[in-house]
Amino acid sequence: MHDELLTLKNLGKTSAQWLHASGIHTADDLRRLGSVSAYQAVKSRGFNASRVLLYAIEGALRDTNWKELPDTLKSELNQHLNSCHRGNKS
Numbered sequence: 001m002h003d004e005l006l007t008l009k010n011l012g013k014t015s016a017q018w019l020h021a022s023g024i025h026t027a028d029d030l031r032r033l034g035s036v037s038a039y040q041a042v043k044s045r046g047f048n049a050s051r052v053l054l055y056a057i058e059g060a061l062r063d064t065n066w067k068e069l070p071d072t073l074k075s076e077l078n079q080h081l082n083s084c085h086r087g088n089k090s
Helices: 013-021 029-033 036-043 052-060 071-088
Strands: none
Touching: 013 036, 013 052, 029 036, 029 052, 036 052, 036 071, 052 071
16 A cells, blocks of 8 residues: 655654544645644644654655754744644643
């Protein structure tokens, strides 16, 4: 079976399995959700994903190695994630 997610940069077997389990099956699914929402979907399923997955997804969407993402972009992603977390806390 062809797994489109595995053709994207930064995404390996485990991260692809986590994304599939979270209802994300294609690059279009990833693009539609964006990296922060996709990362949150994985985390909400109980997977022990680190922030590296967030950067890996963003890099996959940009066809760039996650290690080459600018620190300013990583900071923006973290700020977006943190503001989403604050909105979800009860």
